[in-house]
Amino acid sequence: MNAQNNLTENETRPSNFVWDIVDEHNASGRFGGQVITRFPPEPNGYLHIGHSKAISLNFETARRYGGKCNLRFDDTNPAKEEQEYIDGIIEDIRWLGFDWGDKIYYASDYFRQLYEWAVQLIKQGVAYVDHLSADEIREYRGTLTEPGKNSPYRDRSVEENLALFEKMKSGDFKDGECVLRAKIDMASPNINLRDPVLYRILHEAHPRTGNQWCIYPMYDWAHGQSDSIEGVTHSICTLEFEAHRPLYDWFLDQLGIHHPQQIEFARLNLTYTVMSKRMLKQLVDEGHVGGWNDPRMPTLSGLRRRGYTPKAIRDLCDRTGVAKSNGVVEIEHLEHTIRQDLNRHALRRMAVLDPIKVVIVNYPKGLVEEVEMINNPEDESAGTRKAPFSRELYIEREDFMEDPPRKFFRLSPGSEVRLRYAYFIICTGVIKDADGKIVEVHCTYDPETRGGNAPDGRKVKATLHWLSAPHARTAEVRLYDRLFVEPEPGKDFLNALNPDSLTVLGHCYIEPALIDAGLGEHYQFERIGYFCLDPDSTDGKPIFNRTVTLRDTWAKIQQKQA
RNA sequence: UGGGGAGUGGCCAAGUGGUAAGGCACUGGCCUUUGGAGCCAGGUACCGAAGGUUCGAAUCCUUCCUCCCCAGCCA
Numbered sequence: 189m190n191a192q193n194n195l196t197e198n199e200t201r202p203s204n205f206v207w208d209i210v211d212e213h214n215a216s217g218r219f220g221g222q223v224i225t226r227f228p229p230e231p232n233g234y235l236h237i238g239h240s241k242a243i244s245l246n247f248e249t250a251r252r253y254g255g256k257c258n259l260r261f262d263d264t265n266p267a268k269e270e271q272e273y274i275d276g277i278i279e280d281i282r283w284l285g286f287d288w289g290d291k292i293y294y295a296s297d298y299f300r301q302l303y304e305w306a307v308q309l310i311k312q313g314v315a316y317v318d319h320l321s322a323d324e325i326r327e328y329r330g331t332l333t334e335p336g337k338n339s340p341y342r343d344r345s346v347e348e349n350l351a352l353f354e355k356m357k358s359g360d361f362k363d364g365e366c367v368l369r370a371k372i373d374m375a376s377p378n379i380n381l382r383d384p385v386l387y388r389i390l391h392e393a394h395p396r397t398g399n400q401w402c403i404y405p406m407y408d409w410a411h412g413q414s415d416s417i418e419g420v421t422h423s424i425c426t427l428e429f430e431a432h433r434p435l436y437d438w439f440l441d442q443l444g445i446h447h448p449q450q451i452e453f454a455r456l457n458l459t460y461t462v463m464s465k466r467m468l469k470q471l472v473d474e475g476h477v478g479g480w481n482d483p484r485m486p487t488l489s490g491l492r493r494r495g496y497t498p499k500a501i502r503d504l505c506d507r508t509g510v511a512k513s514n515g516v517v518e519i520e521h522l523e524h525t526i527r528q529d530l531n532r533h534a535l536r537r538m539a540v541l542d543p544i545k546v547v548i549v550n551y552p553k554g555l556v557e558e559v560e561m562i563n564n565p566e567d568e569s570a571g572t573r574k575a576p577f578s579r580e581l582y583i584e585r586e587d588f589m590e591d592p593p594r595k596f597f598r599l600s601p602g603s604e605v606r607l608r609y610a611y612f613i614i615c616t617g618v619i620k621d622a623d624g625k626i627v628e629v630h631c632t633y634d635p636e637t638r639g640g641n642a643p644d645g646r647k648v649k650a651t652l653h654w655l656s657a658p659h660a661r662t663a664e665v666r667l668y669d670r671l672f673v674e675p676e677p678g679k680d681f682l683n684a685l686n687p688d689s690l691t692v693l694g695h696c697y698i699e700p701a702l703i704d705a706g707l708g709e710h711y712q713f714e715r716i717g718y719f720c721l722d723p724d725s726t727d728g729k730p731i732f733n734r735t736v737t738l739r740d741t742w743a744k745i746q747q748k749q750a
Numbered sequence: 751u752g753g754g755g756a757g758u759g760g761c762c763a764a765g766u767g768g769u770a771a772g773g774c775a776c777u778g779g780c781c782u783u784u785g786g787a788g789c790c791a792g793g794u795a796c797c798g799a800a801g802g803u804u805c806g807a808a809u810c811c812u813u814c815c816u817c818c819c820c821a822g823c824c825a
Contacts, residue, residue: 388823
């Protein structure tokens with residue numbers, strides 16, 4: 189079960205265009221064969237599975253070329269960032285299985301340097317303090333088709349700008365009173381070059397620098413230089429920053445410092461979920477889910493609680509390729525990688541979610557036998573266990589039909605099935621309550637079939653899971669379904685929420701061996717799906733989350749028949 | 751619309767002038783003490799479109815179409 193943190197376990201990682209670029213650099217000697225990358229999250233929310241694509245790409249690129257990957261928090265906006273998120277992000281990346289060495293980097297560590305570089309730009313005559321309001325700046329910026337116009341404050345003297353910027357820093361201005369802007373080109377067809385804002389005034393305490401600063405660098409001003417300071421060679425980011433690259437290059441050129449190569453790739457999107465921190469935060473804040481780690485959330489903490497493994501998530505990242513075209517990966521792909529991992533590693537257990545009682549009428553009253561069960565048919569070393577068998581059992585209600593349709597192989601009057609690892613049984617009748625609801629299924633068993641095989645070689649078409657009624661323990665089981673009913677929820681995502689994304693089964697039965705289940709362990713409930721213990725569990729009341737169902741051929745047959 | 755990107759089977763994605771990998775999904779079959787897993791097989795992909803160059807183009811040229819990103823003192 190610990191193999192999940194072994195990154196080298198049989199992973200096939202196809203090459204990609206990013207590595208082609210690195211190969212070219214290595215061939216030309218552009219960075220002297222060095223490869224340094226970084227994963228730069230903003231601590232304004234929890235990481236989701238989309239981030240794992242960027243995490244994986246950055247760390248794997250560094251590993252592939254014998255370089256290193258820094259974890260750096262882009263903490264330039266104290267209005268939105270919190271220590272809670274920093275801690276969560278660290279935990280999530282560790283859990284995913286990546287290692288960034290002993291140092292954690294923060295953009296806030298570069299505030300002083302960034303400030304000095306801003307002064308340098310002012311002295312070079314390419315930055316100025318602007319007293320236009322936010323609204324005015326927007327108006328002056330022009331539109332996509334019309335050029336902007338210069339701010340009336342654009343041509344202040346170097347001395348005046350220096351003095352004003354100093355006053356900004358020392359707190360002489362209120363929030364929003366003025367900003368520091370780069371003096372580039374208000375008519376540029378690339379809007380990012382129309383005198384972008386470098387610093388804004390924010391009288392706000394920062395999680396790490398406290399009240400040391402009241403001016404904070406904008407992302408665009410901080411990001412490229414942070415990479416430069418760390419000697420990053422390949423600055424891998426998502427597509428939307430492509431148009432910002434000329435701006436970063438402009439800054440680096442003006443400052444005359446190390447130029448990383450920015451490479452943009454398409455972020456990972458999945459069907460039936462949303463991958464935007466803003467939307468996820470809204471789901472949390474408005475109570476549509478139980479929190480950032482709600483098992484229905486695509487957050488790493490949510491997936492972890494749901495029972496997803498780091499291996500499955502890494503596999504998805506490796507197998508969906510790195511490209512520049514924006515696409516949406518079907519959620520089925522993720523379900524495949526988690527099933528593949530869990531099939532190999534999860535211990536098999538018996539659980540009956542929706543029980544119906546079965547009485548073996550010819551089985552001796554009071555007799556209890558022990559049958560041996562295999563813990564994992566995919567892994568002999570997982571061994572076997574013993575389970576009690578008695579006259580009264582529970583089976584899954586849906587495994588019995590009084591009037592079965594075609595191709596229903598399970599239990600029905602007169603039909604013979606196998607109780608896994610136990611006996612063949614034949615249904616001889618049912619007991620119903622006043623409402624006509626079946627409360628008991630009566631069967632006879634064949635003592636010759638102990639263990640599940642008939643000496644005469646006769647076959648059965650179905651094998652059912654079961655529990656000895658007097659020995660069964662109770663548990664709550666939470667079934668999760670996709671959070672949205674639309675493959676691509678879009679802007680109107682709240683209206684696409686799936687009302688049945690969570691089903692709580694309060695009274696299920698589990699086999700005695702499951703009482704010892706621990707957090708972080710993965711189980712297959714035979715014939716049902718994969719489950720794990722939820723942290724909400726208490727001593728007297730275990731709670732299991734369904735990670736994913738088993739592939740269900742019968743469900744498909746039913747759909748076709750309907 | 752100005753600028754920046756992208757278009758290869760249902761979904762991802764290889765391919766970079768020589769006649770379309772692979773994965774997921776799907777469909778058959780085999781096997782099976784999980785209708786799980788596994789194994790085998792399958793889909794005429796006219797490579798966004800139209801022209802052109804070439805003995806030969808998904809790959810080169812031209813034009814066009816569609817989709818995504820940018821007008822935060824967010825990142």
